[in-house]
Amino acid sequence: MKNTLSLNTGTIEGKLNPNNEFSLSHKLYRKYKRNQKSKIYHLSTIWGFTIFVSLWSWFGTNFNMASIFVSLGGMMEFIMIDLLPPNFAAAPRMMKPMLDTIYMSIVGVFISIFLSVIFAILASKTTTPNPLVAKFFKNLISLIRSLPSIILGIFLVATFGLGTFTGALALGISGVGMLGKAYVESLEEIDRGQIEALQSVGASWFQIIGQGVLPQFKPSFIAWSLYQVDLNIRDSAILGMIGAGGLGLTLMGHVRLFQYQRASTAIILIFILIIVVEYITAKIRERLI
C-alpha cells in the first residue's frame, strides 16, 4: 500500500515544516531510521554468525592463548637449535632437485595454458559458439578450481607413479582452475564492438577469434600466465612432498630422516627460488606489456 506524496521539486525557496507528519523531511527521516535499523540488523546477524563460528572453532580445536605462545616458543626453539645453522654443504646435491622443480613448473604452465585457452574460449559468453557449451566449460573450470592441486596430485601419483612428470601433470591440470577463470574473465570484458565489426564483414568464427579477440586478450593473457609460473613454483615445492619430485621431495626426505639442518637448506633454496622467480616474472611482465 503506497502513500505517495507528490514532490514539489520546483520550489526550493524556504524550508518545509519538519514537524508536519506528512512533510517530506519527516517521511524521509522515517526512511532513514528504517534504513539504519535494517543495516544494524543485517550487520548484527552477520557479525553474530562470524563470532559464533569463530568461537565454535576456537573451542573445537582446543586452542587457547597459551597454545599461541607454546607454538611460537617451540618454533623459535626449533629454528634456533635444529634448523640453524643450515647445512650448506648439502646444497650442491640439491641443485638437480631445484632444476627439477623449475622444469616441472614450466611444463605445467604450458599444459595449463594450452588447456585453459581452449576451455576459456569455449566458456566465455563472448567467444563461445554455443551457450550450453559455455555453461559446461565454466562449470568444469570451477570444478577444477575447487580441487586443491595436492588432491589431484595424490590421484595422479597413484596413476603415473612418483616423479616429476606426474608433478608436471598435476600442476598442468590444476592450473586450469585459476588460469581458466582468469582468462574467462578477461575474455568476457573485451570490446564487443570489434567482434561485431568482424561479424558484419563475414569473418568465420576462427577468424574472429584470431583477429578480434586475441589481440585484446594478449596483455591479460601474458600477465596471468606469468603469475601462474609463480604459483606453480610454490605448488611444485608442495607437490614434491607427496612424491612428485623436486625440492619438496628432498625436503620431506630430510625431515623424515630427522636431518633438520639439511631440511633447512632445502627450505632456504625453495625460498630463494620463489623470490627469484617472482622477480624475473615481474621483470618480464614489464617488458612485454
Place this chain on the structure above:
Amino acid sequence: MIRSTSKYPNKQKNYFAKGFLVFTGILFIFSFLQLDFTMDKLINGFERGGFMLSRMFPPVITDLNALLGAAIESIQVAVVGTLLGVIFSLILSVFAAKNTSPHIILSYLVKGFAGFVRAIPALIWAIMFIVAVGLGPSAGIMALAINSIGMLVKVYAESIEEMDKGVIEALRATGASPFQVVMQGILPAVMSIFISWSVFRLDINIRYAAILGVVGAGGIGAELSRYTRASNFDQALGVTIIIFLMVIAVEKITVYIKEQLDLPTTALVADDE
C-alpha cells in the same frame, strides 16, 4: 585476412614476438625432456588410471562420522588460523603502512617480514610447526596464521596507504575531531577492503587446511592419504567428494557474507510505506 597497413612499426615487434614464441617453444621442449617421462610410464599410467577409475565408482563412504569429524576439524583449523592472521595483521599493518608507521624503517621491517613469511609456502610452515610442536590442529592453525599474515599485512597496509586524503581534509574542515574523522571518513572505505581480503584469505585457508592432513597435521587430508595408499580408490573418491563439498560450502558462505556486508543502496531501501 586483415593485415595492418603500416609495415614498419610492426616489423620490429613482430620479430620480437616471433623470437619470443620460438624461445618459449624451445623452453617447453627442453624442460619436458628433463622430466622423467617415458612412454612406458604413459602407457602404464593409462592402464593404472583406467583401473583406478573403475575402482573409484561408485564412491563409498564407510565411516561418515569420522570423515565429517575430520572435515569439521579442517574447517575449524582454517577459521582459527584466519582469525589469528587477521587480528595480528590488523595490528601489524598500522606499523607497516608508511603513513601510519612511527618510523619508516619500521615500515620496511614489517613489510619485509611479511614478504618473508609469505614466500614460504603454508605447507612448509605446517611441517615446521609439526616438528616443532607436534601433531594436531595447533600446528595447522599456527602455520595458516603465519602464512596469512604474510598476505594480509601487505594488502591491509596498501589500503591504509591509499586512503582518500581529500575526505580527511573535508571532514577536518567541518570541525570534526580526529576520532570523528577516522570513524566517519576513513573506516567505511578501509573496512570494506579489510573484510573482503580477510574473507578471501579464509577461502584460501580452507583449501590449505584440507591438505594439511596429507603431511600429518590432522584433518581430512590425512584420511585421503590413507585411503589412496591402501588403494581403496572408492573410499578415496568419497573423501575427495567431501573435501570438495566442504570447500564449495565455505566459498558460498563467504560470498554471501561479502555481499551482505557490501550492500549497495538499492538492495537496502524498502520503498513501501
Place this chain on the structure above:
Amino acid sequence: MSDGILKISKLTKVYSDGTAALNGVDLDFKKGEFVSIIGPSGAGKSTFIRCINRLVEPSGGEILFEDKDVIKARGQELRNIRRQIGMIFQGHNLVKRSETVKNVLHGNLGYMGSLKGGLGLFSKDVIENAIGILERVGLQEQAFKRADELSGGQQQRVGIARAMAQNPSIIMADEPIASLDPKSSETVMQYLKKVCDEDGITALVNLHQVDFAKAFSDRIVGVRKGKIVFDGKPSDLNEDTIHYIYN
C-alpha cells in the same frame, strides 16, 4: 568590524621547499558577499583559502574570523571556528561508500561530541534538517543513494549541502567546478549562489573560469604570484587586467 566577518592582515605562507605561496595578503570580507578569487594555478588561491581554516598553517600574519584569532586557536577552539566555515572541494571529497544523507550529516560533526559524532548518532532534528537541505539543492530523490552513484555535478551539490549543514557564516570553495561540464558547472554555481543569498552566507570561491566569476560574484579578487593585484566589482574587471593577472 561592523558587518565585516573576516579580516586578514599580512598573510604569508612559505612552504618547506622554499616556495613563497603567499606574499603578504591583506583582505577584508563582509557578511553576505559573494566573492570570486581568480588567478592562474600556482598563484596561491588554494593556499589562501586553506590558511583561513588552517588546513594549511600560515607562516605569518593575522586572520580574524568574527573577531576571533584563527592562527592562535588550538584544539576545540579551532574546531569551533572550523565548524562555522564550510568548504567545498574540486574533488567533492565525499565519503564514497556512504549515502548522500550521511555525507550531509557530516556537516554536523563539529557541533557534536566526539564519541557521538564518531559513532554516527545523529538526532532527529539534525537528520530532518539535512534532508531539508538536500531538498534545497534539488537532491531529495538521491538522498539514500551511495555518493559514488551520483554524477559529478550532483556530488558537488552534496558537497554544498554538507557545507550548509554546518549553518556556516562563510562558505569557501576551492575550484568547485573545475572538473564539471559547462551545464553542471552552471547548475552548481546557481545552487551555491542561491543558498548563500537565502541565508546571508559569505562566499569565497576560487575559480579559474573568469566568465563564471563575472556572472555570479558581487566582488572579484585577482591573485598573482601570492599577491592581490585586483579587488573590485566584476564590471571593473577589463581585458587588460585579466591579461595581467594571467600573464
